[in-house]
Amino acid sequence: MIANHKGEIPVVILLLPFLLGISIGINFSSGTYLMPLAVGFTSLLILFVLLNFYYTRFKVYKKRWLGGMIIHMLLLFAGWIAAISNNELNNSSHFSKLPAQRLQVRINSEPQLKNGLIRFTANVVANVNQKQPSPATGTLMIAIKDSSALQLAYGDELLISGKFAPIDPPFNPAEFNYKKYLAHQNIYYQEFLYPGQYRLFQSNTGNLLIANALALRRQMVQKLKLQLHDPNAIAVASTLILGYKADLSEDVLQAYSKTGTIHVLSVSGAHVAIIWALLAFMLRFLNRFRHGGLIKPIIIIPIIWYYAMLTGFSPAVCRAAVMISAVILGKTYNRHINNLNILAVSAFILLLYNPLLITDLGFQLSYLAVAGLVVLQPVVYAWFTFDNKWVDKLWALCSVSIAAQVITFPLSAFYFHRFPVYFLFSNLFIVIPTAVIMYSGIFYLLLPQIPYISTALAWILEKSILFMNYVLTRVEHLPFASINKIWLTTTEYLLLYTIIICTFYFLYDRKVWLLRTGIILIFLLAVSVSIKKYHSYSTNSIAFLNLRKNMGIVFKNGNQAIVLSNLADTDKNYNYSIRPYLDSCKINDVVLYKPEQEIRSGFLRKQGDFMQFRNQSVAIVSKDYEDTTSAVKLKTDYLYITGSPKIPLAIINKNHEYHTIIIDATNTPKAVQFIVDQASALHTNYVVLKRNKSFVAASN
Structure with missing residues (x-):
């Protein structure tokens, strides 16, 4: 399919125990596990080193599986240790473990106004008692009901009351678990503030690079508002190009979600690839010079990472930035790297930085979608062959959409409980409008205000967005536009993925046992769904x-x-x-x-x-x-x-x-x-x- 032997994708194989270790660490996150795990990890590492030193004496070559098993156990322990170490509640200086009359906090995200409240997250710098600060750590979710709080920005330090409260769990059946969602971001407490309950302590204390990027994004959003008139067009342009989602309306989100194109509103690999293509085109003149091939990546890679920072460092953008950086370097030095290995390397890097990213839905969907394109798309594309090159290109695009939708369907159904029936048409339709929006929007934002040219670019940008919104809204209201009320249990979710793997592996390798296994699993899934439905209807x-x-x-x-x-x-x-x-x-x-x-x-x-x-x-x-x-x-x-x-x-x-x-x-x-x-x-x-x-x- 994409690898005839596991030796072609070693990083993928090594990533699996690391992922398992992180998953275990998230569910068993108590700090009491840290010492035994550290002892176990050190012991295994010493054993591995000794076996390599005395390879011949102990005849390790007769037990080749032993080295692989130790490496996998080391990676599993490493993932578990990383997850526990990343949990802020295991830190003895966490603000919730220390008494506090007031808290000194530093805003670490861009404050956003929603439903009359200014919301943001903040790092706790110190617990204050009797005007005496003591160092503290931890992240706090803050909501302020005060119009003057609109002046607050990333990096501002505030002095607030110490009356924080734990995040509420879901109170009703099937309700979204907001407490768990925030816990996966290391946020366990929140505080609601009113006028007089907070005071600006200090300004501009955050990372200067991030502060400048956020300030530049605000300027760009304001520039979009200068010549774009429709609020939905401004909101979509801000989201699609800059990753600024604060102004998106529920109606627009619903239209994109029901048509299976919600990924367009999340700055992801496709957007970063467009930036890369644009930069490569603009810098192609460097190929004429002797060291031009080395200069190009030096220029392109920092710009790509600055764009990732500008859009908020979402997991999908970070994944794309790491992958594209690796591809650029590989092309520069004429190295061929398996795409799955690049994908696994990017996952390793991001998870080492923040193991909790594994729980992020954007991270999961992004990596699944790319893995689906690498693994499943060639299988889908091989279903049909066309002599006409334009029909063949159309089928290639269809195969991309089918592969991505199939591999992400169980996960999206598990979280969103719906399946977009017309996803193929919707995804094919948005290809051209999205490219037009990205290129016209980028040129409009980068160029200074030039009479006629800026106006023309803004007109193209706005009309393209309105046209795309109009078509997707019409598709949303077509009969049977989406299958709703899909509520999967964890077992059914895993069964679906196993069925997909068996089906596509059978289509690739034609082994009968895969077909038999798939049929048995489909039967088990049908039984599970039927029992659940019967129980629901009879209760x-x-x-x-x-x-x-x-x-x-x-x-x-x-x-x-x-x-x-x-x-x-x-x-x-x-x-x-x-x-x-x-x-x-x-x-x-x-x-x-x-x-x-x-x-x-x-x-x-x-x-x-x-x-x-x-x-x-x-x-x-x-x-x-x-x-x-x-x-x-x-x-x-x-x-x-x-x-x-x-x-x-x-x-x-x-x-x-x-x-x-x-x-x-x-x-x-x-x-x-x-x-x-x-x-x-x-x-x-x-x-x-x-x-x-x-x-x-x-x-x-």
Whole structure:
């Protein structure tokens, strides 16, 4: 395929145990493992050296596997040690382990305004007590609700209060795990600040090169805003060319995501390759000179890395920068290097710098896509042969898109739960507009303001983006544009990748056992999906969700559901906390009701504040609950308390007989404690949703 023997791709083989070691280290990251691992690593290293010194005496040549096994164990330990060492919580000087009245922090990212909050990450420099600073380390996520904070920039040092809090875990089923996402960036704590709770301590204390790159990017974004008029065009141009994503709207993101072209909005290898091609074209005159071939890489490689820094050092850009640098050097010295080895070398370099990059979705998709192009694309391209050179070029482009989509499908489905049906057309379509956008945008940004020329370049740039957005939006709304609600378990995800490997290896090598293995794995995948679907359709439940300031109850009846909430189905919080649960349960029929509405359906009746769902009932007690005594107690399974009612349980108990109290997240902390104290005194079962996971009750 791309290697007839593992000896052709040694770096790839060596990378595998290193990746395994990092993965183990992320899951077993306690600092207590560090000393035993260091002892084990040192012992193996000494053993390896001794075996090489006494190679003949110990007849090591009869056990050639021994050296390989030791090297693989060394790399596994190295990966594990790197992951543990990179975990900031294992540092004794981490700010969370030291008392602090205030924190001195240095902003290490570009502050961005979103939803009325200025957000950024910062390195903690010192814990301050009684105005005395003591050195500290760690990264903190900060959000400020203050318009004057817009003046803050990378490298500014702030003095803030020491009232940080841990990142909240996901409270609802299938909700995005933001806590885990930030933990993989070494961020475990956050702090919300208001006017008067922070003070600018010092400016411009960060890395000057990065500060200058970010300042240049801001200037370029402002230059785009000078002659581009459409906000979406400006946002796409800023993202596609400069990696500045702050202004992207949800509608644009949705269009690119549903058509399988979201990778265009992530500055990646293709963008870096365009920069390389442009630089190579502009510097080709150097080939006439004796040392021109050596001068070109000296100019091109630093510019490529500066562009990587300008776009935010995303994993995809770093991977491309390392790979292209290696290719340029190889071409300069007429060396042939296997592309998979170059890919593995770039992964080694990046993971040695930051082992947690292995958890970054951009890193995973980027490396998978390139590996797919190297390994699978030749197999796909060989499916058909065409005599016409233009048809052959078109098929070559199609084979690239198919290979990249196939290899990344399980991973993207695992995270995004959808498959773009028209990905082939969408990816073929964007090839030309993307090139036009990149070249016109680069020339517009690099050239000074020249009458007519700058205007013409800006016009081409804006119209190309608007045309691309228009076509992708139309594709997004075509029938069956995407297959949604794909929720894979880890086992199904691994099965899919094994099936892909078996299928393509069979197409390349035609070994029957690969076909048989693939068929068996497809059968196992089908069984797993069928069992999961049957279980979902045959299960009925009530889910009391934690929606913080909003009420939310989901009554699931097979593949139908009724949602009782004061949120609209277009609300961001609904799509973040409720819709993922509905999609993961394979719900096809969803009806949303407001809490005050009456409900009459085949499986749910709601009259006033009383609800009957199959064999279970729920009574709602809100702040409007009236202090009256009824002649007959209302028997319910759950008493749902919402909106911080001030009425005591003793009064409620005169009218209700129930099994469990559900205290939702809309209640104030004071109201929650008031209810909990009474329920404990009465020995009543209760569930508190505020700052806790949702409660799902099964019903038959």
